[in-house]
Amino acid sequence: MRLAKTVRSKGDTLAISTGILGLDNMLKGGFSDGDITLVAGSPGTGKTTIALQFLIEGIKHGEPGVMVTFEYLPQRMYRDAMKKGWDLKKWESEGKLKILCTTPDILTSMDAKGRTVLDEAITEIHAKRVVLDSVTHFEFYGKQPSELRQEVSGFMNHLRLHDITTIITHEIPEIIGPTMHISNFGLEFLVDNVIILRYVEIESEMKKAIFVLKFRGGDHDRKLRHFELTGKGVSIESEFKGVEGVTSGSPRITVTQRARELI
Ligand SMILES: Nc1ncnc2c1ncn2[C@@H]1O[C@H](COP(=O)(O)OP(=O)(O)OP(=O)(O)O)[C@@H](O)[C@H]1O
Ligand SMILES: [Mg+2]
Structure with a gap:
């Protein structure tokens, strides 16, 4: 088996770097080979950015990637990524990246040989990494939760036939508050790992928090971390110190911190 630089030892298995050092550290090295990871978050928290960084990490180390987007047209994606210095168009022309702008219906339809457009793209560029941004669009067809679960689960099982590691993104509608609703069809149970991105209000400032909710690969960081x-x-920055109840969106200063401030 070819070991790219992005693949590191993770105990007796392999770790796939996310392309974000702080996130790799939270995952004790990275994803496991073949994982499907859900990155779910409130609007504008950075879901697409994390997914792109994961693809770019692969591209930089000889692992081509496919980006499936239901949201962007290529020109907008090229433009926004270029602002961060990521030349997606160049990588596409070099066969290291393929961007598929499509709809869930087209994505899941199979030809006479049982192949989807994604299968073709993966095969064409020998992709090792895939991003689906975002799976929320599967919900737009008014299907019942059980039907939706069956459809998305079937699609994921189809993805698992390939030798790829995947990130799928999903929208969490709540901006802030004590409740967090990931999906109404059990999406979080269908994937291997779940990473949550949330807003928290601290001293009248909206900050972003990241945490690993579920990680089938084993041990992981249990802390909520501030990220920018x-x-x-x-x-990824440090953990939220001196506050508790961060997942509620409105953390309280801990007794210890209050005491420190009084001293
Ligand atoms: N140069 C920059 N510096 C700081 N923040 C930036 C910069 N460029 C973009 N952002 C932030 O990134 C956010 C968008 O990131 P991204 O598209 O990854 O989020 P998202 O969670 O995918 O959004 P959506 O919910 O719309 O899909 C914007 O809300 C903006 O605040
Ligand atoms: Mg997005």
Whole structure:
């Protein structure tokens, strides 16, 4: 088996780097080979950016990637990525990347040989990484949760036939607050790993929090960490210190921190 630089030892298995050092550290090295990871978050929290960084990490180390988008037209994606110095168009012309702008219906339809447009794209560029941005669009057809679960589950099982590692993104409608609704069809149970991106209000400032909700690969960081979106992508900062109840969106200062402030 070819070991790219992005693949590192993770105990007795292999770790696939996410392309974000702080996130790799939270995952004790990265994803496991073949994982399907859900990156779910509130609007504008950085879902697409994390997914792109994951693809770019592969591209830079000889692992081509396919980006499936239901949201962007290629020109807009090229333009936005270029602002961060990511030349998607060039990588596409070099056969290292393929961007598929499509709809869930087209994506899941199979030809007479049982192949989808994604199968063709993966085969064409020998992709090792795939991004689906975002699976929320599967919900737009008014299907019942059980039907939706069956459809998305079937699609994921189809993906697992390939030798690829996948990120799928999903929207969490709540901006802030004590409740968090991931999906109404059990999406979080269908994937191997779940990473959550949320807004939290601390001292009248909206900050972003990231945490690993589920990780089938084994041990992972249990802390909620502050992260920033920068001109170069995602930067994971330290844990939220001196506050508790961060997942509620409105954290309280801990007793210890309050005591520190009084001293
Ligand atoms: N140069 C930059 N510096 C700081 N923040 C930036 C920069 N460029 C983009 N952003 C932030 O990135 C966010 C968009 O990132 P991204 O598209 O990855 O989020 P998303 O979660 O996929 O959004 P959506 O919910 O619309 O799909 C914007 O809300 C903006 O605040
Ligand atoms: Mg997005």
